[in-house]
Each structure stands twice: as structure tokens, then as C-alpha cells.
Amino acid sequence: xxxxxxxxxxxxxxxxxxxxxxxxxxxxxxxxxxxxxxxxxxxxxxxxxxxxxxxxxxxxxxxxxxxxxxxxxxxxxxxxxxxxxxxxxxxxxxxxxxxxxxxxxxxxxxxxxxxxxxxxxxxxxxxxxxxxxxxxxxxxxxxxxxxxxxxxxxxxxxxxxxxxxxxxxxxxxxxxxxxxxxxxxxxxxxxxxxxxxxx
Ligand SMILES: [Fe+2]
Ligand SMILES: [Fe+2]
Numbered sequence: 003x004x005x006x007x008x009x010x011x012x013x014x015x016x017x018x019x020x021x022x023x024x025x026x027x028x029x030x031x032x033x034x035x036x037x038x039x040x041x042x043x044x045x046x047x048x049x050x051x052x053x054x055x056x057x058x059x060x061x062x063x064x065x066x067x068x069x070x071x072x073x074x075x076x077x078x079x080x081x082x083x084x085x086x087x088x089x090x091x092x093x094x095x096x097x098x099x100x101x102x103x104x105x106x107x108x109x110x111x112x113x114x115x116x117x118x119x120x121x122x123x124x125x126x127x128x129x130x131x132x133x134x135x136x137x138x139x140x141x142x143x144x145x146x147x148x149x150x151x152x153x154x155x156x157x158x159x160x161x162x163x164x165x166x167x168x169x170x171x172x173x174x175x176x177x178x179x180x181x182x183x184x185x186x187x188x189x190x191x192x193x194x195x196x197x198x199x200x201x
Contacts, residue, residue, distance in 0.1 A: 010126035010159050011179075013187035020195040021134040028141070029086045030198035036077040037091045038128065038200050042158075043070035045121055053114055058168050062161050069154060080147065096193060096201035097124065103185045105178075111169045119175070119182050122162035127186070129155040131200060 024031045046067045053059055081088060100123065104116040132152035139145050166175045193201075 010129060010156060011183055012126055012130055013183050014190045016130060016134060016190075017195045020131075021138045023195065024135065025139060027198055028139075028144070029081075029084070031135075031200060032077055032081050032084075032086065033089055034092060034198060034200045036074060036081065036088055037094070039070050039074035039077055041094070041097070042121075042124070043067050043074060046070060049114075049117060049121075053110075056114070056169070059114075059165055062165055066158055066161060069158075073151060073154070076147065080144065092198070094199075094201070096127075096189070096199070099189045099193075100124070100186065103182055115166045115170045115175060115178065118162045118166040118169075119179055122159050122166070122179070123182050123186055125155045125159035125162060127190075127201060129159060 046063045050060055050063055050067070078088065100120060103123075104120055105112070107113075108116075129152050132148045132155060135148040136145055136152055139148065163175070163179070166179075
């Protein structure tokens with residue numbers, strides 16, 4: 003049977019319990035979210051540092067760095083406004099498990115595409131989570147905020163997928179992307195929804 007599809011091709015929708023517990027722990031969610039934005043900016047910077055000769059990548063990802071950093075600033079503002087502080091980073095089990103999906107070795111282009119697809123995957127899942135927050139939070143300001151972020155991260159998902167297709171044939175990228183989606187769904191199935199994590 004065809005698995006039910008959620009936004010951006012994800013195989014498995016988020017456990018519906020997550021948004022209810024997230025709503026009650028908005029401080030933890032905002033803190034974790036701030037770190038997600040920081041990591042998104044840093045991941046784009048790393049790609050630019052590792053692949054400086056790829057002109058298209060430089061052209062597409064330079065503005066994405068600025069957007070992710072602006073998201074980070076906005077989350078910090080929302081924390082501050084509510085009397086919370088950033089505090090220390092937490093262990094990101096979702097991302098550390100996702101890293102195991104990437105193929106080791108291969109050509110430079112293959113390595114680049116693995117990284118681009120990993121970023122696309124995190125963007126897709128983040129957009130899906132932001133959609134839930136937009137639709138379910140009671141705080142109207144945060145609702146608007148998560149709507150805007152959902153749109154922005156969905157755009158980044160397309161940026162990463164399109165970039166991957168610049169460096170490897172379309173069919174090869176699609177085959178790897180399918181594998182990423184299946185593996186991500188397996189990881190999602192084993193992660194217990196946590197009140198203090200964005201993923
Ligand atoms: Fe972002
Ligand atoms: Fe993003």
C-alpha cells in the first residue's frame with residue numbers, strides 16, 4: 003500500500019501528540035528551535051566553505067545563510083519577549099541519527115549531493131512541524147511566526163533539491179531522495195515525541 007504522504011514528500015506525518023505537548027512547553031520548543039536555526043545557518047556556511055568552486059551553490063546558499071540567521075534572531079526575540087533565555091544547546095538525537103543515512107565516500111559531487119539532500123530533509127521536516135505549530139498554537143503571534151517560517155523552510159527545501167540536481171543526474175538524485183525519505187520515516191517511527199524538541 004502506498005504510504006500516506008504529508009508535505010514535501012515526507013513518508014510519515016508527525017505524531018499528533020507532539021503539537022499538544024509542544025504547546026505546553028513553548029519555552030523548550032523555542033530554545034530548541036533557536037538552535038535548529040543556528041545549525042541551519044552553520045550548515046549552509048559549511049557547504050560554502052567546503053565547495054567554494056561551485057558557483058551555483060554559492061549563489062543560492064549565500065542568501066539562505068542570511069535568512070536562517072534572521073530566523074535565529076527572531077526566535078531569540080520571541081524568547082526574550084516571554085522572559086526566557088537561550089541557555090545551552092541540547093543533544094539533537096534526530097539530526098545525529100539522520101547523519102547515519104548519508105553515504106560515505108564516493109566522488110566529490112556525490113558527497114555534495116548527500117549533504118544537500120540531508121539539508122533538504124531537515125527543511126522538509128521542519129516545514130511540516132512549523133505547519134503544525136501554525137495550525138495549532140493558541141498564541142496568535144507565534145501562529146503567524148510559524149506560518150512565515152513554514153513558507154521559508156519549504157522554499158529552502160526546494161533550493162537544496164534543485165541544487166542537488168545541478169551536480170548529479172536528476173534520476174540519481176531522485177533515487178537517493180527516496181532512500182532518504184524511507185530512512186527518515188524509520189527514524190521518526192522510533193523517536194518518542196518529546197515536549198522539549200522541535201524534532
Ligand atoms: Fe530557518
Ligand atoms: Fe531553512
